[in-house]
Amino acid sequence: MSKRTAGAGYEYANSFDEDRYVNTTTTTSDANFDAKKTKLTLQTNSAPPPTPLGFGPPAPPKPPTDAEIYAEQLRQEANPNGTRTSTRVKRITTSRFPGLTKLFFSETPSTDKRLRKVHSNPNVYVIDNFLTKIELDHIAARCDLDIPIQTDYSQEIIMKEEEHEQTVLLETTTVEPTLETSVQPTPTDHTQQHPPAPSPSPHPPPPPTQQIPRQQPQHVMKLDEPFGKPEPAGPALLPLAQPNLQSEQPVPVVPVVPIVAQPIPIAQPQMQSFATQPPAPLSQPQPQQTQEPYPLQTGQPLLAPAEPQPVKVKKPRKMKQKKAAPPDEFGLRLAAALNASPIKSIAIRPGNTDGGAVAGAAVATTTDTTTSATTTTTTKPTPTPIIPQTPLPPPPLQPITQFYVLGSPPKPPTLPKPPSTEPLTSPYLQGGGVKTGSPVKKNKKFKKSYTDDSTTLTRNAEDTNRTSTFTYFTKMEDSKIAALEEKAASFCGTTIERVEPLQVVKYNPGQFFGAHHDTGVLFDDGSVEFPKNPPRRVCTFFVYLNDVPLDSGGSTRFPLLKDSDGKVLEVQPVKGSAVLWSNITKEGDVDPLTVHEGVAITRGKKYGMNIWITD
Numbered sequence: 001m002s003k004r005t006a007g008a009g010y011e012y013a014n015s016f017d018e019d020r021y022v023n024t025t026t027t028t029s030d031a032n033f034d035a036k037k038t039k040l041t042l043q044t045n046s047a048p049p050p051t052p053l054g055f056g057p058p059a060p061p062k063p064p065t066d067a068e069i070y071a072e073q074l075r076q077e078a079n080p081n082g083t084r085t086s087t088r089v090k091r092i093t094t095s096r097f098p099g100l101t102k103l104f105f106s107e108t109p110s111t112d113k114r115l116r117k118v119h120s121n122p123n124v125y126v127i128d129n130f131l132t133k134i135e136l137d138h139i140a141a142r143c144d145l146d147i148p149i150q151t152d153y154s155q156e157i158i159m160k161e162e163e164h165e166q167t168v169l170l171e172t173t174t175v176e177p178t179l180e181t182s183v184q185p186t187p188t189d190h191t192q193q194h195p196p197a198p199s200p201s202p203h204p205p206p207p208p209t210q211q212i213p214r215q216q217p218q219h220v221m222k223l224d225e226p227f228g229k230p231e232p233a234g235p236a237l238l239p240l241a242q243p244n245l246q247s248e249q250p251v252p253v254v255p256v257v258p259i260v261a262q263p264i265p266i267a268q269p270q271m272q273s274f275a276t277q278p279p280a281p282l283s284q285p286q287p288q289q290t291q292e293p294y295p296l297q298t299g300q301p302l303l304a305p306a307e308p309q310p311v312k313v314k315k316p317r318k319m320k321q322k323k324a325a326p327p328d329e330f331g332l333r334l335a336a337a338l339n340a341s342p343i344k345s346i347a348i349r350p351g352n353t354d355g356g357a358v359a360g361a362a363v364a365t366t367t368d369t370t371t372s373a374t375t376t377t378t379t380k381p382t383p384t385p386i387i388p389q390t391p392l393p394p395p396p397l398q399p400i401t402q403f404y405v406l407g408s409p410p411k412p413p414t415l416p417k418p419p420s421t422e423p424l425t426s427p428y429l430q431g432g433g434v435k436t437g438s439p440v441k442k443n444k445k446f447k448k449s450y451t452d453d454s455t456t457l458t459r460n461a462e463d464t465n466r467t468s469t470f471t472y473f474t475k476m477e478d479s480k481i482a483a484l485e486e487k488a489a490s491f492c493g494t495t496i497e498r499v500e501p502l503q504v505v506k507y508n509p510g511q512f513f514g515a516h517h518d519t520g521v522l523f524d525d526g527s528v529e530f531p532k533n534p535p536r537r538v539c540t541f542f543v544y545l546n547d548v549p550l551d552s553g554g555s556t557r558f559p560l561l562k563d564s565d566g567k568v569l570e571v572q573p574v575k576g577s578a579v580l581w582s583n584i585t586k587e588g589d590v591d592p593l594t595v596h597e598g599v600a601i602t603r604g605k606k607y608g609m610n611i612w613i614t615d
């Protein structure tokens with residue numbers, strides 16, 4: 001008797017639980033298998049067709065191949081006396097799944113309006129709109145699926161990411177401006193608020209002025225440093241907002257301008273400003289910088305590029321210059337952040353850099369709140385005033401670019417984007433004990449299925465029964481995935497720990513997943529071997545992530561489930577809906593009737609997701 005398929009669990013075994021479906025054939029003879037197998041009872045009244053699942057006749061005997069000889073060796077090693085090594089199959093204790101039992105085996109039909117019963121023995125349901133649009137988009141974004149995003153959710157993700165980076169940037173660059181005006185000293189002691197950076201910063205702050213006592217070297221936050229870092233309370237940024245701010249009172253929420261929208265006087269005024277100050281090695285003006293700002297990779301330039309203005313630059317004093325250091329990662333990240341598409345504004349709650357709070361306080365105000373970070377930092381008239389496109393309100397703060405320019409080398413040849421796989425500790429995802437991660441990270445790779453080939457007894461042969469590919473989310477990978485696991489669990493009256501890591505599947509034209517059983521090994525005679533021990537897939541939610549037209553194949557087909565007319569049950573993919581069935585019987589044995597297949601799709605793509613509940 002040959003094994004038809006290792007079941008959908010094989011690849012899962014590889015990635016999650018090595019011992020699960022592996023290699024039962026090498027320790028148990030076919031006779032033992034037969035004894036253990038649950039026999040298939042065909043549901044139809046008529047005599048079963050000779051090959052109910054489309055199986056062919058057994059392969060004619062062949063001389064043993066190398067693989068067979070090897071497999072025999074393995075058998076001998078595993079079981080030298082020829083005694084049976086397998087333990088008895090444990091039934092699933094269905095009483096441990098009251099919700100599931102109620103759903104699938106109750107005499108009383110479920111009153112849950114969301115469930116649409118499409119077969120009664122065993123019970124198979126369809127749940128329309130099982131996924132929300134946001135969940136769909138989230139999965140599509142994370143797995144880079146070729147399906148249109150329905151909501152502006154991804155934009156929201158990007159915004160949050162940008163906010164995150166901007167916030168970090170601001171925290172990183174809370175450099176005291178070189179104010180020589182009547183700034184009211186803040187009552188807050190900044191020295192205490194910002195402990196010195198543990199290691200020397202690659203971007204030292206500008207040198208201190210005499211007028212205003214400076215802060216200690218600011219806390220330089222690494223971009224991958226998580227939010228929620230304990231930060232003493234107090235309006236940390238307020239003093240920067242003072243000099244020209246027209247609002248009567250310093251407000252705790254400071255709108256921040258789109259950096260990219262500025263025709264920013266990054267270099268020149270700054271140069272002026274710092275040229276008057278005691279020299280510091282890295283803050284020396286560099287001629288190139290006065291002409292061209294530190295170039296960003298793509299997108300909008302920091303300086304208005306269109307009309308070159310006559311630039312009169314006071315020649316900086318000739319000084320021995322340190323060779324510019326190569327761009328470090330921090331500089332690149334800053335550049336990337338500055339180069340990000342414009343966000344309207346973000347709010348900073350002084351004294352609270354907790355990620356959640358910052359995210360929660362994110363305010364999309366207006367784009368016309370423009371300011372210049374560097375113009376606030378000097379009172380000296382600049383030789384080349386930058387003419388803004390619109391009259392600017394008095395610029396309050398943000399010495400972002402100042403710090404950036406000073407610390408950055410001139411004109412690096414290229415600016416590679418930060419690697420997309422780098423985990424971001426986005427505040428947007430934090431909370432609830434859920435792992436964090438970037439929702440825009442597209443690191444999922446779809447893999448083929450490999451299995452033990454029962455005919456050639458080859459290990460890890462490409463699975464001929466399954467040409468579609470799959471990938472996984474990790475368990476509770478992010479808050480949305482965790483919520484989805486939770487939703488599936490509660491549908492079955494169970495809890496999240498019984499939900500396997502979610503598996504996303506992809507079918508290109510011509511690809512299919514042949515007849516199989518989700519919890520056991522299906523044999524050519526239609527019998528299914530039940531795994532001996534938990535975790536076993538008690539029930540399956542198969543969720544459709546896109547629509548597949550009726551004439552394009554791609555259905556989920558249950559060859560043994562027929563209606564009274566003998567018509568086989570097939571479920572056509574409808575985006576967001578799910579088909580739900582039990583893989584076990586009321587008695588807790590494997591239910592061979594729930595053999596199913598993913599019919600080949602003839603054109604377009606099919607995306608789905610398995611949510612398996614285990615015992």
Ligand SMILES: O=C(O)CCC(=O)C(=O)O
Pocket residue numbers: 008505513518542554555556557596597598599608610
């Ligand atoms: O693609 C389908 O319709 C079914 C897929 C399936 O059964 C599985 O992935 O286990």
Ligand SMILES: [Fe+2]
Pocket residue numbers: 008516517518596
């Ligand atoms: Fe399946």
